[in-house]
Amino acid sequence: MTGVLTLYRTSVGKKVIMALSGFVLVGFVLFHMYGNLKMYQGPEAFNTYAAGLREIGYPIFGHAHLLWVARLGLIAAVVLHIWAATSLTIQSRKSTTANAVSGIRRYGEQKRQTSYAAYTMRYGGLLILLFIIYHLLHLTFGVVGYDAGQYQHPENGEYFVYNNVVYGFQNPLIVGFYLITMIFLGLHLFHGVWSMFQTLGLNNANYTGLLRGLAILIATVVVLGNLSFPIAVFVGLVGPAV
């Protein structure tokens, strides 16, 4: 218990919490992108995949039980990730706003010597949070982004995610929002994945190149995969099922 308190109390401990929750979220993002690739196999494969998610672990686990475990885990990870980030940001603000020239601008001239991604974690993170909320309201609950009656809720264990995706990506503004967010997700992953190893103390000069490479790979795969869905729909490569 003392150990947990130590993580909770120290800045490095909070970072460790960020790294561990980030690890969970990176896993989710990868899996999410991989699952969505089923869209390219047609409506049936995609809709069955959606239904199948509820049956993971069946019959040992009941309907959607493991899915809920995963969901709760993800929610916990998101909450911890955001809590740690907020708490650490507040701590840093205290340090950087003191003696600042005006507001949070610390120096008359600010020169950036390292990566853009590292600087945009907080803004990117905020954007991603807003995106997640919108994304849930949009494709999961169908309450925004659709014409009336366009979104089909599941009925009798049957899912219509394929058509929901197709109709969901007809509006260029929505597609644009998705695309921009995915770019920031990429940056977030590029810094976050490497950072995770650094924070957990698993990085050193020998591995850092390798881990940077891994971060680029994960970020690229996720971003390219995720970008492809709305684009494919929007340009008409993927059309509605009849």
Next chain:
Amino acid sequence: MSSNQNETGTRTGVRTVEFVKALDSRAPGGPIEQRWDKHRFEMKLVNPANRRRYSVIVVGSGLAGSAAAATLGEQGYNVKCFCYQDSPRRAHSIAAQGGINAAKNYRNDGDSIFRLFYDTVKGGDFRARESNVYRLAQVSLNIIDQCVAQGVPFAREYGGYLDNRSFGGAQVSRTFYARGQTGQQLLLGAYQALCRQIAAGTVQMYPRTEMLDLVVIDGRARGIITRDMVTGKVERHVADAVVLATGGYGNVFYLSTNAKGCNTTAIWRAHRRGAFFGNPCFTQIHPTCIPVTGDHQSKLTLMSESLRNDGRIWVPKRPGDTRDPRQIPESERDYYLEERYPAFGNLVPRDVASRNAKQVCDEGRGVGPGGLGVYLDFADAIKRLGRQKIAERYGNLFDMYAQITGENPYETPMRIYPAIHYTMGGLWVDYNLMSTIPGLFVAGEANFSDHGANRLGASALMQGLADGYFVLPYTIANFLAGVKPGGLSTDTPEFAEAEAEVTSRVQRLLSINGHRTVDSFHRELGKIMWDECGMARNDAGLRRALKRIPELREEFWQNVKVPGESGDLNQELEKAGRVADFLELGELMCVDALHRTESCGGHFREESQTEDGEAKRDDEHFAYVAAWEFTGDPGRAELHKEPLVFEYVKPTQRSYK
């Protein structure tokens, strides 16, 4: 302690201590290898439970100061430690590069305590006290152990054991090192030990605080007056003993390898209060520094002497030859050290190399801006060993040189010139490191030290840590055991008077509002000292200086301009106080240099040289430590002599032909 004084001294108004004329070193007798052990046993101890009732002030946080404060704290004394830097970790010990000597004989190459002792006495040109030097060599062993335990990352061999190198022409490899940053690492070790005691509450640290006076009550050092450099507050601190570990006074020359803040104020104020100043004219000059580039020069940067192992020193044969060195043909170059000292060549000792450089520059053959420089040429070494090998050996030094001068030493010869580096002189102390004021101890470079008239390479770090870790903690206990702890507040007339003097001096400096900056006075003093009391000294020059310095001091107090106020950080005010003291010390140095008509070690009197131009000692008349007593005027200081007896190392004449 008081039993060792009598009433023959003179009162001067500022001083309340009485002295004997013949200084008692209190060095124990008997076989030299048993003296320290015997003395340690004979010294009194303070009961561990009583120690916290005794308070000790330590001024300075370099190797000697930090080590002493930490060790006294560990033992349970109540310690206050002061430094002018913003952190004790920044004291100038940090800049020492080469290494630290210890007679470990890990290399099995014939080293021993006696050999280190012998080399140090001989290297010091027979002007050091044998007993002290032997003790230094003895405790050198413990220093290495202590530092290793603290986590000093000394260089290691592949087997994991401590690495050694030969340094400064020593015949054995006894120098321990941590890359080129040995001083830094040793200081951080001591600083960390100090930090541990600060956290433990045994040491109270006062950074950015400057000692401006010593308080002497009933013939004993009982406290100091300080100025908080941030708030300007002048404060009184009382203690049962005071340790000064405030370093050397090389900055009297303005340009030196010392840090900008290094100063003499603490020891000079103690001197004015009655502490004798030992051998003030003994200064060491280092031959391989980067030359001055112009009037703006604020300090000099030293490069390791090891450069002389492969570099060849030369100047053009023709005075005023300003050609690019690479265009000067071999036949028109003068490799003067190789010429004059065929056996040692470019590896002659520091003082010999320095003096010869000065001589060729005086002949108008110096190179670079202002003609104050000689070439240190690696062209032959690069041809012989390849650029790769030279880069391996000296890469970091070459980089540093290129950084400062903007010239590439792989392509064009380096330029070097000697610079003031270390002061062997300092407050006179006895075997217990106690000055002539009871209760005032002096450690490290600040005391007149164990180095005689010339310090060997890698011995300064050794002495600082020896004093701080292994000598003072014993000898202070011995002193404290003889006095009652505490019992004194800062509300005595002596404290009030000292504080008032400090305050009025500060006010006076601020109110002069003349037309010259502090730096311009310091530069002028430095030039006088360098010209007349530098590498080579003579009667006429020293007399010139003795006439000029008091005039300059007079002008300083009439015409200096110190802007700002005393209630805030005021760096000009700090400098002004220090320069005012340098202006007095400089005069005493010249007095000492003038009286010592022999040459010895770093003190070269042109009148006293051999036919070969070597320093010629006069053991018959000058085998003593000159300890000067302040009489109200630095030019009229009174000389006291501590005779030096050499029972184990017989004085001989150095020769490097």
Next chain:
Amino acid sequence: MRLTLKVWRQKNRNTPGEFRTYHTEHASPDMSFLEMLDVVNQELILKGEEPIAFDHDCREGICGMCSLMINGIAHGPKQAVTTCQLHMRSFKDGDTITVEPWRAGAFPIIKDLVTDRSSFDRIIQAGGYISASTGSAPDGNTIPVAKVDADKAMDAAACIGCGACVAACPNGSAMLFTAAKAAHLSFLPQGQTERYQRAINMVTQHDEEGFGNCTNIGECAVVCPKEISLDTIARLNRDLVVAALKGLAPSTGVSEAKAG
């Protein structure tokens, strides 16, 4: 060289500061940056103005006292040098140079370009040492240290405590300083006994001083005049994780050091 300087002037801790502009025509390419400021100061003094206060001491890049933000970069445009070793030949005739103090919550400004960095000392006091009282040490060669470890310890120990890492860090974090000291000691066998407790104590003190937290951006390592590596931070992080797993809590850890 003619230069225009925009310098941060601030009377003391409680008075707000501002930029002021100075011109000098007497700079030379051979001067160090601090010598150039000396020249400006001499001119100011003779004009009856207060000179610019700035910290400096050894002027050879080792004491860590000098600490200037030059055109928004800690210690100026050249890599791996301190301000005192930066020479004016790195600038051009006619340049305008902005000079500022380190800015961070735990480095209050004392005056002009001088800041109070005593927070660094307190981080060391919290545990940045090996508890080895004088006299207790065994022979130096009793504990062999692999050369590679000694070298790594030395790399980390090269830190001069100047605070450039904090100044450059967009989070105002002192993690590179803290980690460098922790790594110096944790690479050595002598430092193992207190290793994990040290990590917790130093990090806790680091936070209490009001430094920000590290988000692995790496500006610190770019400006570090001694080129301390980010590896040290990873190592400190790992030590903290191990400490947490061991169930260690922050302690003053010094009560046993009290003698008497």
